[in-house]
Amino acid sequence: MSxxxxxxxxxxxxxxxNTTVLMFCILVVAYPLIYIVSASIxxxxxxVSGKVWLLPVGFDLTAYKTVFSYGLILTGYLNSLFxxxxxxxxxxxxxxxxxxxxxxxxxxxxxxxxxxxxxxMLFSGGLIPxxxxxxxxxxxxxxxxxxxxNAVGVWNVIVTRTYLRSTIGDxxxxxxxxxxxxxxxxLVSIVIPLSGSIIAVMCLYYAVWIWNSYFDALIYLRSRxxxxxxxxxxxxxxxNQTDGGMIKDISVMARKQGLADVMKYALIVVSSAPxxxxxxxxxxxxxxxxxxxxxxx
Amino acid sequence: MILSSSHLHRTFRRQWQFYAIMALPxxxxxIFKYLPxxxxxxxxxxxxxxxxxxxSEWVGLKHFVHFFQxxxxxxxxWNTVSLxxxxxxxxxxxxxxxxxxxxxxxxxxxxxxxxxxxxxPYFISTVVMVSMIIQFTDTRLxxxxxxxxxxxxxxxxxxxxxxxxxxxxxxxxxxxxTGYNAIIYLAALTAVDPQLYEAARVDGCSKLQKIFHIDLPxxxxxxxxxxxxxxxxxxxxxxxxxxxxxxxxxxETSEIISTYIYRIGLINADFSxxxxxxxxxxxxxxxxxxTVNSLAxxxxxxxxx
Numbered sequence: 287m288s289x290x291x292x293x294x295x296x297x298x299x300x301x302x303x304n305t306t307v308l309m310f311c312i313l314v315v316a317y318p319l320i321y322i323v324s325a326s327i328x329x330x331x332x333x334v335s336g337k338v339w340l341l342p343v344g345f346d347l348t349a350y351k352t353v354f355s356y357g358l359i360l361t362g363y364l365n366s367l368f369x370x371x372x373x374x375x376x377x378x379x380x381x382x383x384x385x386x387x388x389x390x391x392x393x394x395x396x397x398x399x400x401x402x403x404x405x406x407m408l409f410s411g412g413l414i415p416x417x418x419x420x421x422x423x424x425x426x427x428x429x430x431x432x433x434x435x436n437a438v439g440v441w442n443v444i445v446t447r448t449y450l451r452s453t454i455g456d457x458x459x460x461x462x463x464x465x466x467x468x469x470x471x472x473l474v475s476i477v478i479p480l481s482g483s484i485i486a487v488m489c490l491y492y493a494v495w496i497w498n499s500y501f502d503a504l505i506y507l508r509s510r511x512x513x514x515x516x517x518x519x520x521x522x523x524x525x526n527q528t529d530g531g532m533i534k535d536i537s538v539m540a541r542k543q544g545l546a547d548v549m550k551y552a553l554i555v556v557s558s559a560p561x562x563x564x565x566x567x568x569x570x571x572x573x574x575x576x577x578x579x580x581x582x583x
Numbered sequence: 584m585i586l587s588s589s590h591l592h593r594t595f596r597r598q599w600q601f602y603a604i605m606a607l608p609x610x611x612x613x614i615f616k617y618l619p620x621x622x623x624x625x626x627x628x629x630x631x632x633x634x635x636x637x638x639s640e641w642v643g644l645k646h647f648v649h650f651f652q653x654x655x656x657x658x659x660x661w662n663t664v665s666l667x668x669x670x671x672x673x674x675x676x677x678x679x680x681x682x683x684x685x686x687x688x689x690x691x692x693x694x695x696x697x698x699x700x701x702x703x704p705y706f707i708s709t710v711v712m713v714s715m716i717i718q719f720t721d722t723r724l725x726x727x728x729x730x731x732x733x734x735x736x737x738x739x740x741x742x743x744x745x746x747x748x749x750x751x752x753x754x755x756x757x758x759x760x761t762g763y764n765a766i767i768y769l770a771a772l773t774a775v776d777p778q779l780y781e782a783a784r785v786d787g788c789s790k791l792q793k794i795f796h797i798d799l800p801x802x803x804x805x806x807x808x809x810x811x812x813x814x815x816x817x818x819x820x821x822x823x824x825x826x827x828x829x830x831x832x833x834x835e836t837s838e839i840i841s842t843y844i845y846r847i848g849l850i851n852a853d854f855s856x857x858x859x860x861x862x863x864x865x866x867x868x869x870x871x872x873x874t875v876n877s878l879a880x881x882x883x884x885x886x887x888x
Contacts, residue, residue, distance in 0.1 A: 300790045304687050308697045311681065315701050315758065318715060321726060336729030384608035387601040394598060399605060402612060409869050411619025412861030413841075414848040418636065419619050435615050438608060469600035498708035501823055505849060516710045523714035524827055547724050554711050554718075561706045566699060576763075577770045 326350070326551035330544040333551075348545060349552035359553070361511060362518035369432045369514055370496045377437045377492040378485060384438065385446035386473050389454070407440050417505060431506035432514070439495075442488055445579045449484040450477065487575040490568055494561065519557055523550055626859035639855075646859035655843070656860075663839040666825070667817040670753045671810070677761045679806065682768035683798055687790060698769075701762030713827040716755055717742060743832035752828060752837075767809070771802040811879045815872035818864050840864050 320340060325333045329344025337343050353359060387393045388400055410416075416435065425431040454477055462472050478485070500516035507513060521527045621636075626646060628639040650656045681701065688694035707715075719725050720741040728738040741747055779797050788796070822841035829837045838846075840860065848857025 297790045300687070301689055304684055305689055305693075307684055308688060308693070311684075312697055312700050315704060315762070318719065318758075319703070322715065322718075334724045336724070336726070336732065339726070380608045380611055383604050384612075387605045390601065392597060393601040395601075399609070402609075402617075406612065406616040408872055409620075409865050410616065411622055412858060412865055413844050414854050414858045414861060415619035415622025415625070416615070417849065418622050418625075418854070419615070434611075437615075438611055443608075463597075469597060469604060473604060494706065498706075498710075499823070500708075500710055505845075516708055519708075519710045519714070520827065523710065524717060550714065550718060554714060558707055558711050562703060565703065565706050569699065569702065572702075573766055573770075576766045 322551050322554055325548065326555045328548070330548040333548050334544050346548075349548045350556070352545065352549050353552050353556050358510065358513070358518050359515070359522075359556075362513055362515035365511075365513060366497055366515040368429070370493050373433045373437070373496045374489055374492045376433055377439070377442075377496075378488045380438050381442050381446055381488055381492075382473075382478070382481075382485070384443045385450055386477060387469075388443070389447045389450035390459070390469075392459075403440050403443060413505075420506060426506055427508045427512065429512060432502055432512075435506075436502060439492075441579070442491060445575060446484055446488060449578050450481065453480065453484075483571070483574065484578070486568075487571045487578070490571050491575060497561065515557055519553065523553060623858060623862055625855050626862045628855060630855040630858075642855075646856045647863065649856065650860055650863065655838075658835075659838050659840050659843045662836055663818055663820060663841075666749055666752060666839060667813075667820040669749055670756060670820065671813050671817075673753050674757055674760065674764060675806070675810065675813075677757050678764035679768055679799075679802070681761050682765040682772060682802075683794055685765065685769060686772045686798065687794070698762065698765075701765070703762070704759040705763040707759065709821075709823040709827060712755065712759060713824060716751060716828070720751075742828070742830060745833045745835040745837070748828065748833045748836045752824065756824075768802050768805060771805045772798060775801045807879055807882070811875045814875045815868065817871060818868045 317340070321338070324340060324342040325338050326349055327345060327347065328338050328342040329346045330349070332338055332343035384403070388396050388403075390396065411419075420426060420431055420435055425434070458476065459472065462476060467476075498516065500514065500520060503512075503514050503517045507517070625636055625639060627641060627643060628636075629642045629645075630636070630639045634640070685694050685697060688697065704712075719727050720739075722728055722738040722740050725738075727741070731737075731739065741751065775797060779801075780793065783793050783797060818840060820839060820841070822839075822845065825837055825839050826842045826845065829842060841864075844857050844861050844864070847853050847860065
C-alpha cells in the first residue's frame with residue numbers, strides 16, 4: 287500500500303516535470319516565429335534599437351507595402367506557384383504509374399524494376415554529370431529543368447507501393463481480372479478512385495518540397511523572370527541584393543537602411559505564411575505519410 | 584492444354600499492360616538517373632567542351648590523386664563527417680525524448696497542441712530558415728546580440744566564427760526538425776500493446792520505469808532502422824543549408840563535400856575534377872550504406888533490405 291502511494295507521488299512529480307518540459311518546447315519553438323511577425327509590423331526604429339522582444343512596438347505596415355511593390359517578388363511567387371502546380375501533377379502521375387506495377391505480385395519482373403529504382407538511392411551520377419545531361423537536353427534555363435530532372439522521388443514510390451499493396455486486396459484484383467478488366471483499366475477506374483488518401487499525401491509532399499527547394503533553380507536557371515520565390519528570397523535576404531528601385535520613395539539613407547532591415551522580416555512572413563496557414567489542416571496527411579513509410583515493405 | 588495456352592496468353596497480356604504502365608516512369612529513371620552515370624567517365628578524363636564527353640582524353644586517376652593529395656580533401660571530408668555525426672548525435676535523442684514526453688502528456692488536447700507547434704518549423708524553407716538565423720545573429724539588429732547587450736557585452740558576429748558554424752547548423756536543425764522526427768516514434772509508441780501497460784500498472788511500475796522497460800524497448804527497432812538510414816547518408820549531409828550559411832569567414836568549417844563539388848564544378852567550371860570528387864563521395868556513401876545495413880542485420884534488428 288505504501289509503495290503504491292509512493293509510486294503515485296513519483297508519478298505526479300513526473301507529470302509535472304513532463305508538462306513543464308512540453309511547455310518549454312512550445313516556448314522555444316514559438317518564440318522566433320512570434321518575434322518575426324512582431325518585428326515585421328513594428329516601427330523600424332524600435333526593431334533596430336532592440337526595443338522589440340516579443341510583442342510589436344509601434345505599428346507600421348510600410349515594410350509590407352515595400353515587399354508587395356517589388357516586382358521580382360511577385361514574379362517569384364507566380365513562378366513558384368506554376369512550378370508547384372505543374373510539377374506536383376507530373377511527379378504524382380509518374381509516382382503512381384511506377385508504384386502500381388511494383389505493388390502487383392502478378393508482375394513477374396517487379397523485383398528487377400524495384401532494384402533499378404532502389405539502386406538510384408544508393409548511387410548516382412552526381413552533380414556535374416546530371417548538369418551536363420540537362421544541358422545536352424537543351425533544358426538549361428527553361429522551365430523544364432525545374433519540372434523534370436527530379437520529378438520522381440524513389441522514397442515516395444516505395445511509400446505509395448506499400449500503401450497500394452496493403453489497400454488493394456487480391457480478391458478485388460482477381461474479381462476484376464475475371465471480368466476481363468485489364469491492368470490499365472483497373473488502375474484508372476478502381477485503384478485511383480480508391481487511393482485518394484495516398485494521392486493527397488503525395489501531392490502535399492511534392493508540393494511542399496517544390497515550393498521550398500532552391501537547388502535546381504540555383505544550378506539550372508539564369509533568367510530572372512524564371513526564378514522561383516526561394517531564389518528571389520535568397521538574393522534579397524541572404525545576399526542582400528536589393529535594387530534601388532525597391533525603396534525609391536524613401537530618400538534618407540538611414541531610414542532606408544532601417545526599413546530594409548524590417549522589410550526582411552516582412553518578406554519572411556509573406557513567403558512562409560501560405561504553407562504555415564494551410565499546414566494545420568493538412569498535418570494529418572503528413573503524419574499518415576510518415577506512418578506508411580515506416581512500415582517496412 | 585488449351586487451358587494452359589490461354590492462361591499463358593492471358594499472362595502475356597497482363598504483363599504487357601504492366602510494362603505499358605511502367606513505361607513513362609521507367610523512361611524518366613533511365614534518362615535522368617542512369618544516363619548521368621555514363622557521364623561519370625569524365626572523372627577519368629580531361630573534359631574539354633570542344634571534344635565532348637566521349638572525345639575527351641583519358642587521364643586515368645589523375646583527378647582522384649590530385650584530390651587526395653590536396654590538403655583540402657581531408658578538410659572537407661572531416662567537415663562533412665563531423666557535421667553529420669554531430670547532427671545525428673544531437674537530433675536522435677531529442678526526437679526520441681520529445682516523442683516519449685508527448686506520449687505521456689496529461690491530456691490529448693495538450694498533446695495535439697504541442698505536436699502542432701513543434702511540427703510547424705518543418706514547413707519553413709531552408710532559405711527562410713537561414714535568413715532567420717542571419718537576422719537573429721546580426722551584429723546590429725539581431726535579437727541575440729540585443730540580448731547579449733543587456734549584459735553589457737559587445738555584439739558577436741556569430742556567423743563569421745568558424746568554430747560556431749557546426750553548433751549553429753545542428754541546433755537550428757534541432758529547432759526545425761525535432762517535431763517532425765518525433766512523429767515516427769510516436770507512431771511506433773501507439774502500436775504498443777496496451778496489455779503491457781496494464782500489467783505494468785498492476786505490478787506497481789512508476790511512469791519512469793514504464794518508459795525504460797516498455798516504451799524504449801518497443802521503439803528500439805525503429806531507432807535502429809532510422810540510425811542506419813542516417814549513417815548511410817553521412818556523406819550527403821544537406822547542401823542547401825550549409826551552402827546558404829557559408830561566408831568567406833567561416834569557410835574553414837562550413838565547406839563540406841557537396842558545397843565543394845558545387846564550387847569546383849559550377850563556379851570554377853572544372854567539370855572533370857568535380858565529377859571525380861562526386862564519384863568518391865558516391866562510393867563512400869554506397870560502402871557506408873551497405874556496411875551499416877549488414878551490421879544491423881547481424882545485430883538482429885533487421886536491415887533495410
